[in-house]
Amino acid sequence: MAIEATEPDKTAAPPIIDTEDVHLWYGSNEALKGINLTFKEHEITALIGPSGCGKSTYLRTLNRMNDLIPGVTIKGEVKLKGKDIYAPGNDTVSLRKEVGMVFQQPNPFPFSIYDNVTYGLRLGKQHTREQLDEAVETALRQAAVWEEVKDKLHDSALGLSGGQQQRVCIARVLAVKPDVVLLDEPTSALDPISSSQIESMLVALKKDYTIILVTHNMSQASRISDRTAFFLQGHLVEYDDTKTIFLNPHKKETEDYISGRFG
């Protein structure tokens, strides 16, 4: 199926991430069929589309998480601040500090809240106790969970509710000060109140971070994202301001999906 994608706006400020003609195969199954997409700093972009269209696969290309899957072949370019992240010799550990990832299921380590948040920091250079304490408080405040956990930082993170665990996982990513935060359906395992706390937090975070979010929740995408990319069968069908995608999409496939005719 040949679907022509809407050209992203390349005239404004330079993108923080620029992907060109990205193809990805799982064995012989071509899951991404030439994706051109750019992401601007301090925006929230939602990736939407029916199950199996390639949203999560594409998200994982942005911090090389697919490299861990056997039988994967990737072609094309993914540039972070102008540099190809797939260039030979590039270090994926430092890449993943710059481009952090939050998953669908909260996945805290079986450690204390404090040790979860400082995990990435302790992998890098030495920090004093004061620096770590400050980083923990800042990250937990940014993740809007400080007030709930400040008196039990040394208790196991596994004792928290699902919504609190997810916010601690977000704090763990923020503590290493990434430029970009990728989130793969971060609220789909959570109740409506926890989901709404995370949505408000993401909107507050965009002043400091660029956020790229996979979601099946159309109202979530329309509530919090600045731009929306609609994927279908491994193609990028349309990419535009969220308002345009939801109120005045240019492609029939987008309109059919948004209005619930399939997916």
Ligand SMILES: Nc1ncnc2c1ncn2[C@@H]1O[C@H](COP(=O)(O)OP(=O)(O)OP(=O)(O)O)[C@@H](O)[C@H]1O
């Ligand atoms: N680890 C994997 N190994 C083999 N094939 C995979 C793997 N992950 C995804 N795929 C295939 O790649 C295609 C795209 O899957 P992907 O998970 O990226 O879609 P998605 O849009 O995120 O779907 P969902 O909304 O259901 O999570 C599908 O055909 C899927 O079966």
